[in-house]
Amino acid sequence: MPATDITGPLASYMAEAWQRALPPQVAKEGKHRILDSLAAMVSGAHLKPGEMAIRFARAQGGTAEASILTTDIQTTAINAALVNGMFGHADETDDFEPVTKAHPGCSVVPAALAMAEREGRSGTELLNGVALGYDLCCRLLLALGPDLVRGSHRSAEGTSSTFGAVDRAINTLCSPSSTSHTPLKPICAMTAAVTPLRAPMPEKSKAFSTCSASRTQLHTPDTCWAA
Numbered sequence: 001m002p003a004t005d006i007t008g009p010l011a012s013y014m015a016e017a018w019q020r021a022l023p024p025q026v027a028k029e030g031k032h033r034i035l036d037s038l039a040a041m042v043s044g045a046h047l048k049p050g051e052m053a054i055r056f057a058r059a060q061g062g063t064a065e066a067s068i069l070t071t072d073i074q075t076t077a078i079n080a081a082l083v084n085g086m087f088g089h090a091d092e093t094d095d096f097e098p099v100t101k102a103h104p105g106c107s108v109v110p111a112a113l114a115m116a117e118r119e120g121r122s123g124t125e126l127l128n129g130v131a132l133g134y135d136l137c138c139r140l141l142l143a144l145g146p147d148l149v150r151g152s153h154r155s156a157e158g159t160s161s162t163f164g165a166v167d168r169a170i171n172t173l174c175s176p177s178s179t180s181h182t183p184l185k186p187i188c189a190m191t192a193a194v195t196p197l198r199a200p201m202p203e204k205s206k207a208f209s210t211c212s213a214s215r216t217q218l219h220t221p222d223t224c225w226a227a
Contacts, residue, residue, distance in 0.1 A: 010136075017132040018125055030131045034112075036095055037088055037105035038069070044090030045070040053086040066114040077114040084110035100141040108133030 022030065044050045057073050057080075066080035067073070069087060074080075088094045088106035095105045108130055116126040141149065 014132065014136070018128050020128065022128060022131055026131060027127060030127050030134070033095060033105055033134065034109055034127070034130055037109035040089070040091075040094040040106065041069045041084050041087035041110070043093060044087035047090040049090040050087045053083040057083045065118040067117060077118040080117075081110045081114040084113065097138045100138055100146040102138055102141050102146070104134045104137040108137060 045054070054068070054071060054073070057068055057071075057075050060075060060079055062076040062079055064074035066075065066077040068075065068080050068083050073083075075083075085106050088110060089103060092103075094103055096103050112126055112130045112133065115121070116129070121129075
């Protein structure tokens with residue numbers, strides 16, 4: 001059976017998404033998801049996972065590329081995405097997709113905010129990137145089968161969040177003509193290595209596990225495009 005190129009069309013779809021006009025209803029829903037995620041981040045910043053994340057960010061320092069919500073901290077986009085993501089999932093008031101039970105907002109929106117701030121992107125580009133992240137975050141998990149992923153004792157949320165966050169990062173960095181699927185190779189490898197979940201997790205650990213995709217997957221597009 002001849003090999004089917006899946007990543008090529010996926011990469012093209014991702015690269016072209018930033019200039020594609022969203023239908024009005026999709027744009028409206030995307031704005032609601034951003035606002036909902038921001039509200040979850042504000043509340044989560046005052047809970048235990050949020051407090052731990054703030055201490056981590058202050059200790060790390062780093063180049064002032066992106067802001068950490070509710071604080072005066074500016075740090076690298078990678079660390080800002082992680083901390084804001086932990087805020088968003090600290091008390092699980094973030095959104096979820098009812099079929100897959102994925103949590104797109106706490107990974108996609110922090111990655112989008114961090115990359116848009118660092119790269120000086122417009123609000124429209126931010127919104128388009130968030131829509132793309134939600135789209136692929138949920139569709140990937142639907143294709144894999146969320147029950148199958150959980151049945152193997154792996155984090156379905158982490159699997160979907162990883163692709164959702166990196167889709168947003170690639171969408172920010174690439175040009176309309178960039179259709180290389182090279183960055184998708186390490187992304188797939190990193191997604192396959194998502195930590196198995198074999199026992200209930202405390203709230204601070206779950207916040208980190210679910211949202212660490214925001215930080216981890218900002219490394220990959222940066223590295224690939226720099227190379």
